[in-house]
Amino acid sequence: GMTVAGVLNFLGCILKIVALKWVPGFWGLALAQGCAGAAEVFFLPLPALIAGTWFSSKRRAGATAIASMSNSVGIAIGYFVMPHVVHGAEANTGFMGVFAAQALLSLLVLLVILILPRAPKIPPSATAQHAAPISELIPAIKSLFSNRSFITLSIAMGLYTSVGWTTAGYFTELLAPFGVSEDNAGAMGSLFTLIGAFAQVIAGELMNRI
Numbered sequence: 001g002m003t004v005a006g007v008l009n010f011l012g013c014i015l016k017i018v019a020l021k022w023v024p025g026f027w028g029l030a031l032a033q034g035c036a037g038a039a040e041v042f043f044l045p046l047p048a049l050i051a052g053t054w055f056s057s058k059r060r061a062g063a064t065a066i067a068s069m070s071n072s073v074g075i076a077i078g079y080f081v082m083p084h085v086v087h088g089a090e091a092n093t094g095f096m097g098v099f100a101a102q103a104l105l106s107l108l109v110l111l112v113i114l115i116l117p118r119a120p121k122i123p124p125s126a127t128a129q130h131a132a133p134i135s136e137l138i139p140a141i142k143s144l145f146s147n148r149s150f151i152t153l154s155i156a157m158g159l160y161t162s163v164g165w166t167t168a169g170y171f172t173e174l175l176a177p178f179g180v181s182e183d184n185a186g187a188m189g190s191l192f193t194l195i196g197a198f199a200q201v202i203a204g205e206l207m208n209r210i
Helices: 002-021 028-045 044-053 060-086 091-115 134-145 146-171 170-178 183-208
Strands: none
Touching: 002 028, 002 091, 044 060, 060 091, 060 183, 134 146, 146 183, 170 183
């Protein structure tokens, strides 16, 4: 899953550069973003899978919560950094710099994924994650949706994602009439994203104890 996600993410970054430099237009960028979105489908379940493989049962909830926060931390960094990167730059020059940086970072992530060991030599506990037959998929899904903590956290995360990220994404336009600069709007979006991410960790730990 990590390898597929890493490849799709890197491919999306390369397609962005191709679309900007050689095939300008909406559909090229849409295809590139589609690859990045497909990579996210593989990335999102990884925190729980990694925690189940590398951590004992007592530490999995905390490990999953911290790893799940990494996506939000990356977005927060993007909100803060982007206004400074593109400030005063020409359209093509600014976007090319951003896309090139994304491609380099995604390549480094892919290389790290390829060299990482797949599991510890000695499992951390008797309940460490193991390969399950596909026939257990449907019962596992039913079990998840009967888990009150899982449902509550999923709803909270969905609301946070749809409302928080959308609001942060429109901060510049929303606050521009009031004299708030892009840099300040980006800093505010970054701060709100981090607050939401830390709140997720706290909520996850609390729900795990209920």
